[in-house]
Amino acid sequence: MIPGPFSYHRPVTLADAVKLLSTLGDDARPLAGGHSLVPMMKLRLATPEHLVDLHGIDALKGIRRDGTRIVIGAMTTQHDLLASDEIARSLPILHETALLIADPQVRYRGTIGGNVANGDPGNDMPALMMTLGASYRLEGPGGARDLPASDFYQGAYFTALEPGEILTSISVPAAAAGHGYAYEKLKRKIGDYATAAAAVVLTMAGGKVATCTIGLTNLNETPLLATDAAKIVIGTSLDEATLKKAAAAAEAIMSPASDARGPAEYRKHVGGIMVTRALTRAAARAS
Amino acid sequence: MAKTQKTHVTMKVNGEEVEGLVEPRTLLVHFIRENLQMTGTHIGCETTHCGACTVDLDGMSVKSCTVFAVQAEGAEIMTIEGMANADGSLSALQEGFRMMHGLQCGFCTPGMILRAQRLLKENPSPTEAEIRMGISGNFCRCTGYQNIVRAIQYAAAKINGVEFQEAAE
């Protein structure tokens, strides 16, 4: 359980990091919190020749308000998110979700950029970012581009990142005033990935759901938006029959793997329940 | 720096400047245990689950098996060897663990204490639920955690200068 040898690079500017990664090509990997990559390296399932540590780049850190959007630097840790008043105020669901990721030590090191960028279907932030309508800024040798989170995920560990590109920040529209939200995550224990999880952001008007977005974690090889399920609940007061229909619609798009968390059948079933519970809890929070 | 070439690192560990030559892949936990010969920090799983290797790095609790020593260049680190009071007596947490029987085999204890000190710095009067959540990145196989919780409560009370009230069973 010792990583293979590698060369270590610690650029202090983004430009240098991009240059390094594009020059070194497939042999190089960016290093953020390292809590996914380093264990893989110890198992020698990942054997990069070069690690480009992004910790030296100040420009990648921090949370700021930009008009109606919140911009979060890729190297912002889960702990930073939890400590941020801005997040607590504008994106409380992000706070709720960050607290359900891994354990305290991992949250001090684990970054939001690493969580959304490595394409691990078990990570919590990707589905949440899709639910929140976030976009990712990707910077590479050809310049910068912004991509909606929902266009980023192509398969397990397979994303829209081009060679040499780094995900540098995440821009999230501040949630509407009075919105309701919930992230429901079923896991076996602290430190585990979700058996199934659902993110819901909605608004209510006159006792009925006005807008709604539903995201699903670890129920497919990519994060999912349950758009049909969301359509079903809009205009309803989330009565039991509607909730059932929504859960069924969400389950219809899930295709989780059978693993030690349970067979696929179970994971889909509880995926539906997470949707139901997240909807109910979100609605109760909406004003 | 090249793969096999050793590089010079310096950092402050328990208030003292230390240095050493390491490969880029040298894990911080091995640097502390092998190069610095401070063996109080333990290794229990290598997969970032158990927390036995927890140290304090620039005000954060980190699992030192998942950080490379080169990444700690210039950092301030505290290990269990730096936990006692300046006069050598046991600090409130160390005393709490002993008084409340918060340890048995002692293998998780250094990581647990290091984690608890950061928890109490951030939240000086945690509830039982907050303590349990706060130490959830540290496994203990011996105690069932109940007495660890009491140990941290004892320390919090002592640090806050209030009388320790044992919760009724």
Next chain:
Amino acid sequence: MNDMTPTREQREAKLEGMGCKRKRVEDIRFTQGKGNYVDDVKLPGMLHGDFVRSPHAHARVKSINSEEALKVPGVLAVITAETLKTVNLAWMPTLAGDVQMVLADGKVLFQNQEVAFVVATDRYAADDGINKVVVEYEALPVLVDPFKAMDADAPVLREDLAGKTTGAHGPRKHHNHVFEWTVGDKDLTDAAFKKADVTIKEMISYHRTHPSPLETCQCVCSFDKIKGELTIWGTFQAPHVIRTVVALIAKIPEHKIHVIAPDIGGGFGNKVGAYPGYICAAVASIVTGKPVKWVEDRIENLTATSFARDYHMTTEIAATKEGKVTGLRVHVLADHGAFDACADPSKWPAGFFNIVTGSYDFPTAHLAVDGIYTNKAPGGVAYRCSFRVTEAAYCIERGMDILAQKLGMDPAELRLKNFIKPEQFPYHSALGWEYDSGDYHTAMRKMMESVDYAGLRKEQAEKRAAFKRGETREIMGLGVSFFTEIVGAGPSKNCDILGIAMFDSCEIRMHPTGAGIARVGSKSQGQGHETTWAQIIATEIGIPSDDIMIEEGNTDTAPYGLGTYGSRSTPVAGAAIAMAARKIKAKAQMIAAYKLEVHEGDLEWDIDGFRVKGLPEKTMSMKDICWAAYNSVPPGMEPGLEAVSYYDPPNMTYPFGAYICVMNIDVDTGVYKVRRFYALDDCGTRINPMIIEGQVHGGLTEAFAIAMGQEIRYDDEGNVVTGSFMDFFMPTAVETPHWETDFTVTPSPHHPIGAKGVGESPNVGGVPAFSNAVNDAFSFLGSTHIQMPHDYWRNWKAAKNLGVFA
């Protein structure tokens, strides 16, 4: 009497003897990071070894090519079975009378089996080296399902046993059969079943799991070529046994082997056996002339060294319609993996599983155990239990609940009706044990009152009605467990390891100033022996426990002992300590009589010294006697104050307890919530209540983990699917329930201080309590038995199978 004279209470308190919550001596160093564990041992020139392991569960090893590995900077040697054959160590004997490959000899029989040992200058180079060894395998058919092991066409696993129709424990029925072990009166039992009003039959599985102490197994071996001496620092629960085993298999004279078990980071049975890592490190040190360290990583630990359980128990109980049990019949299919490396006393192939009649007065019983080989890791250690006792307790405690359900009786009432009565002790069980003491009814009733058992049953009835009305999706279970442990192996008449009787030992040396050292044959892995052993001595000889140093784990200095496992330390070593202390006291009495110029018989013991009967002011303290022992002993007496005791226990001890778990389960997700867990333990005389409580908390937590999800699971190809802390359920502080503890005291009549042992009781009693809670929750929906582990998805599956979602 002036104010300075301490009162009797003050004198007692100063001793910090038995019964007090003495704070632990060990914690001073452990809380400061000054423990000394094996991986902390660093020697000049020390090398590191690491294993190449098999990715296959069953394959022929066609070739091993070390060429590229030897080119890796720092790699010095690659040891294979061929190397080991030159010193006749390619195979090693197991504690169970089988043999085991040290390194793959022609084939591999389980995933992650040791194939080659790479020796390098440091652990990084060793890891680089193992990744460069090229092994060519030819996959063979894999046998995972124990129930298919004895099919006629089952693959042959142990080719080395071809033609051997007899094993260490009698005839073998099949090429994958290890042994059959039977106990009890079959005819009488069969007759009881024929006559019975009511019978139950259920196949109850206790799944494969792993002790997984936080510190893995590790060692440092250092061979001194000039002196011909081998020193081994290792994570050994039984260091003396390791010394003897090494002497026997490595042919090194035993006095030239020094085994040192320093601080150990938890054992739970994992560190009893001898593993290939120890042999390879020793051979590597002999070959290279340098010290060699081997440190197992967590995945290796979970997948290769010593699983526990994997017992599949077909359980039948016969009873009258009034609920009086009349017979017990159990057949066990015991999955031993690739080699029978069970850590049991040598004559007990299924450990003490014949404690399976439990706490109940069964007039007759019959037990048969078939051990079989599969393509899984070897082991079969007593993970926080006496040998196979947790399996037995689970079997009978589940069985009693199933019987209660069939009879329509309350499970607690059924137990009360069938308990061995206090006046029946010493009680001879149908399967051959003599229970020393017990008062089961009192313990059970205390538990029921403490938790308001009747009230809980009432709440459960209401909740069930509400569930049936569709008002809740939560079901409630009460898990009652009443266990009898059998610990303290053991009497030489029936317990030995490789021929060495399972005594234990203590040597006490009192120094002139009244302080002393005691060396003991046991070995703490966190149990706090340095604290509690001194308390026994303090009470026995009146010297404060702070003035007694306890030393364990160094075979050069400690008297021969069989080590610490199976809750044997207090029953056996604890007795040796008391007996050695009494020898000290006897000599001290002679010295005191001489100094006080009275007859020995005129003296009586008084807390911390002797006084002359009828003359309370004429006293001599033990401290003063220690001084006198070195300058003015009676004529003809040897000076000094030392004693050694080797204690061969006359019987086992039988701790017991009454546990209850209150649990709610959400049928939609299978998520459970332990609402309450109450554990009443009776471990006889209590030496340190603080430590007992700590042991109970820890054992319950391990029981919780095992019952609710902790499993070593294999897929059909023999791959371990739960081989890291991601998937092997290790509860954190968040999942772990709050524990309530209680006790009664029924001393052991044959133990010098009446103590029985407690470390493993909570695991033995805890597992059935959790499982019974889950099963009790589902029982009203028509379920009889749901197999462990009861993790979320399996609970959901149970609910689904019972038609909850129809």
